[in-house]
Structures are given as structure tokens and as C-alpha cells.
Amino acid sequence: MTEQTTKPIYLDYSATTPIDERVVTEMLKYMGPESSFGNPASRSHSFGWTAEAAVETARKHIADLVGANPKEIIFTSGATESNNLAIKGVAHFNKKRGKHIVTCKTEHKAVLDSCRQLEREGYEVTYLDPMENGLVDLKVLEDALRDDTILVSIMHVNNEIGVIQDIDAIGKICRARKIVFHVDAAQSPGKVEINLEELPVDLMSFSAHKIYGPKGIGALYVQRKPRVRLEAQMHGGGHERGMRSGTLATHQIVGMGEAFRIAKEEMAAENERLLKLRNKLYDGVKDMEEVYINGDIDHRIAGNINISFNYVEGESLLMALNKLAISSGSACTSASLEPSYVLRALGRNDELAHSSIRFTMGRYTTEEEIDRTIEYVRKAVEKLRELSPLWDMYKDGIDLDSIEWAAH
């Protein structure tokens, strides 16, 4: 068998992206005995200085893509750590001022679980319901804010449905009330323009491995003017302006910097290309019956489409589509058989939530792969529906909601 027929088509770019070869090339300069392998914290020799200079160049590349000052970029081990640091760090620092936090039900687990932890510590958290299209209702947000609200955390781009929140508007609401605003932007750099110089955002989390950089490295933007204060979560050495201790992983930081540099250069053309692919994919399946798009189609990144195929069981569909590497939602919750909590929050019923597939396309996705994807999906859905008693009942015009199922 040839490589093409054995290797599944990778359509799970929101779970992780392959590292760009150009990124690897840069990383290799800081890996191995002939490289500049020093510890950037070593102040006494050139090995350390060279590594430190590389870290600073990377910091600048990252800042450049998002319109920040390099001094506002703090390196972490990934977006999960950034989210933990931002949320718990702000909450702990401001605990005397108030103990109320506002977030949304569709946030990534790293945000939700950090909030749950704060609840155990005595904080109060409001989890907003999004509108049906996945976006936060600004009025609902405003109503949730209180005098003791210290932090609002809303993601930029949702990892499952790809919708883009209006962080500018949300930020303005927070600014007016002097509430710290954190944005989980793990999924957005290189896909959506970000200009932190103008955006009213205080903290923003980034990841490298969602943007063709390496795993194990991320960053937190911490605004300097006005200065946002937070309590470090990891101590011992005072690296990263005291906000995050631990030896800096030079090669990974360099990789992240290069990934952000490339994204800045290529994002406009790439987004245009991905949008065509996504439209092609959607056009290829939308004429089938009972097919629903999850999340707003206009306020959405180009590379994401999340579709529910009603009357088809999601896990069976995933198995039938074993030539595609796709997911039913977040990789971080994919081992569980629960329907996506994101789709549930949108008001989707269990059946629709269960029958959803997330297709996420990226830099190496080709038109030919999308053609094959359409073919596989159509075949699989048709075949599974043929086997489905629910589908038969639907075709016979029986209202499934009216049926009272026997308890078992």
C-alpha cells in the first residue's frame, strides 16, 4: 500500500499542528553539542548570553504578531499553564478587592478547571451561557458583572466550533469597570488579526503547537501600561520578571518565535486559501438531509467547521471515518464519551451534540484531501443512517421527541 492510502488525512489542526520545517531548522540551532545550547539564565559566559539573545529575538517575533511590547510576553510551558497563571494569578493577587469571576460555559477546560479550583478556594464564578451561535451576549455579560468582580475570562476563538468572540467590545465593558480581562487565545494567532496595542485586553494566553510551533511552550501576554499584577504560580529563580520561574527552554522558545514570525508573513494568504477549502467541504455535504453547522458561520476562523449529522451516532461516525484524523470536539476531552459541553452550552440537544464532527484544516491540507473527505463523509453518513432505526422513524415522519422511551 502506498503512503497515501495508509496514512489518514489529518483534519485535526485545532488539536495540534505539525511543526513547520522552517521552525525545526531554527530550533536545531539550539539543540546538540555543536549548537548554542547554554542556559539563558547563565550570566557568566557567552553560552548563556547567546541563548538569552535567541530568547529575546523570539519574544520580539511573538510580540510583533500580536501588537505587543516584547517585555509583555512571559514564556510558559503552554497555554494550559498560561491560563492557570492568568486566572489563578489575578484571583490570588486581587482577593482582597473581590472574589467574583465571570467566564463562559464554552471555554477550554484549562480555564474552566482553573475557575473550579478557585471556587474550591472560596471564589465565586459566573459561567455565562453563550447565544445559540456560540457568541457571548454582551448584555448578559454586563448583567453578570458585580462590584466585586475582579476578572473576566473569555476566549478569543473557540477550539471546537471556531467562533470568534468580540473581545474588543467585551474588553471595553471590563475597562469601564476596571475589571481585569483575560483572553485565552490558544487558537487565534495567525488566524485572526490581533493588535494588543489597541485591544482593551490585559492578559492573553498563547500556545505554540497550535500554530506550527513545538509542543511544551506557550506564552502569557501581561500588559505593562497600565500594569497588570498577578501572583506567580511557580517559584524558584524568578525567571520571566518573577512571574514564572524555571529554566527557559531555548530551542522551544526559538521555535515558537519562528512559528509566530512565519504566521505574520503568511496569514492573509493562508486564511483565504483555508476559507476556500472550508467552503468546499461544507458545500460538499450541506445538501444531505439533517446536517447542521454548529456555531456562527460568519464570526469564525477559516480553518474550522463543526457539523452535526443528525441520526448518526458520533462515535460510530468517527470509527467509520477512520481514514480521517478528526475529532468530535476537544482532544483534551476526547477520551470521554460525554457529548461536547460546548455544543450543549449552545443549546444543542444530546443527539445533535453526539453526532458532531469537528473538521479543522491547516497549512498542509490540500484540495484533493478535501475532495476525498467529502466522499468518505457522505458514504459513512449514508451507510450509518441505513442502519439506524431512528433515521427510519424520522423518514416515516415520526416525531422522535414525542416518543416515550421505556426505562432500562
Place this chain on the structure above:
Amino acid sequence: MAVYLDNNATTALDERVLEAMLPYMGQVTGNPSSVHRFGRLQKDAIEQARESVAQLVGSRAEQVIFTSGGTESNNLLINGFFQKNRDNRIAVSAIEHMSLLEPAQNLGRMVDIIQADENGHINRSALQQVVDERTSLVSVMTANNETGVIQDLSPLVDLAAENNCFFHTDATQAAGKISLDFVGSGIHAMTISAHKLYGPVGVGALIIDKRLPIRKLQFGGSQEKNLRAGTENVPAIVGFGKAAELATAEMQTNARHVHVLRDALEEGLSEFAGVSIFADLVERLPNTVQFGVNGFDGETLLMQLDRKAIAVSSGSACTSGKTEPSHVLKAMKVPDALANSAIRVSFGKNNTMSDVDALLAALHDIIEMNQQSAVMMAATV
């Protein structure tokens, strides 16, 4: 290229480790949590690395929790333990790395410091002084990053057990240099890091016995036995596994090699006036020597050595750039002036005898010149 003698700060990635990592930086992509084939391949690679790391430290694979490095492991251990045991006291030694000492000190009143003796040893009697029925965790490092002093942990582990305390050791500097036996030693938790043993920066592990109760610090996923959320750093973990495998196989050879170099250096140093080697009477890591040069300022010495293309440090890289004398030497009652002149040389497997010669020659020049100018100064007065 300059002579690198700062292997306790970080080591150069072994080429064989790099080779093992490269596929995971290239063709093999995927999120280990994804259920599809790409994800499963990543997961398999992680589990294989876990086996290799377990073998290096003598633990079971399921006791290995991967983290972003030694700092995170130490923070996870101290804070994670405290969160679960808020009413109990923690005893840590005075010579620990800052990544353990700082989180411990942040707990304030709940922490007792175990004093070191003049050789940098933590004695049973010193532990006895602070441990009581309220103590529930004792942490003493296996080998010190500055002086290289190796602790005799077993009497401390015994004393901790007699007091129903859990025992943690930071083995960041020891792993790969001396043999470790996690299961056999009665220790409940151990910190290790990959980049000190020719593995990549950005990955470490906390080896933990499940009887030791800790709560995770980083939330947002059930990775690593639900003790450490976040997408696993697969290439780095694979590299850690390979580095551990190589360290297990080559530990003795490497130890012998660096020991010879260090002996040669110490013999050379004995001919300089005013040089004193710290903790030279006790067992140290075979690659490490820390010494003071009477009448010199350490930072100036380091800079002068750097100008001669020799990379060493005063002590910990994590506190480098600070002007205070090392807390480790302070704990050993080394006078401030001598502690301020400290130089740490840490050899690695890539060093050769010519590196020793280069260092000795450079030191000779610097010390000689300084003494000459001192004589001239004295003459002009």
C-alpha cells in the same frame, strides 16, 4: 568554540537524543489525547519514554509524572502536598535549590529549615531538631548543584519514617551521574530534569509513590494521571526517555571520565595559593568542584575567564547575576568574602583533559597577574 564547564547549569543535547526526537518534530504529529491514530502514536511514544525514565531512577513506570522541568516538579510537590495537608509542617534543608526553597518559604510558618553542617551534609541530628509529630513531609536533595555534595539519605529517610513523614528528594543533579533506587530507598517522591543529563530543556518528572497525597497545580485536563494538565510535550518526553536510557547504560563510563578530569583539576588547583575547595572532604558528584579564591571577587573572575573563552559559573544559574553570596555556602558557614569568590566547575562527558589544562592556564594568568599588580600597588604606596 569556547570551553564549556557549566554542565550543572545545562548540558548539550546528546546527538542520539536529538535523533530520537526528530521524528516527533517532523512527520509524526498529533495530540496524545486524540483518539485517532496520530494521537495513539504520540501516546505510545510517551509510555515508552516513561519506562526508560523509570529504569534510570529505579521506579515503576506508573510512578513517573512528566512536567515542564525540575522547577515545576518541585513546585508541584511542595504546593501540591501543602494543598492536601494544610495543617502539617514541612521540613526542607537549607541547601535546596531555589525551586524548592522558594515555594517552601512561601508557605511561611508551616516550614522548618534543616541546617547543614560545614561539609554541606544534612545530618540525622539536624533533622531530629526540626521534625516532630506535626511534620508530615521532609525534603532533602540527593546531591547539591553547587558543591556537588552527595547526601547520605538513608538515615534521614529512616528518621522521617519513624515520624510518619513522607520523604522527597530533589535528584535533579544526581540523576544520570550516580545510581538511584527510588523503590528500594523508601523515598516517596523524587524530582528529576532532562536537560541536566543530555536531554532537552523543558521537560522533567516528578517520580511519586501514590501513597503520597498531592493535588495538582495546573488544571485543565486529566493528563499525567490527573496530576498535570496540559498537552504533553511529546518530542521532549521522547528525548528525555532516550537520554535516560543512555544515562543508564553509560553512567559508569561517564562518571569515571569526569572524575579523572576533576581530580586533575583539583590537583592543579592545589598549587595555587589562596584556593580552597568547598566540601572536599566528603563524597561529591564526580563532575563537580566548587572553590573559592581568596581575595578575589567571583563575578570578576567569571568575566575574566569568559574573556579567555572558558564558561563556568559561581553557583546556580538560576541565581546568577545576583550579588549575594550563595545560600548553600552560607549554610556551610563559609565566610562571605570567600563565598563571594566562588567558582563552580561542572564537567560533562564532552569535556577533555585539554579543557582542564585551558582552565588551569587561564586561572594561573588571572591570579598571577592580579598578585603582580597587588605587589606593584604595594610598592607604590
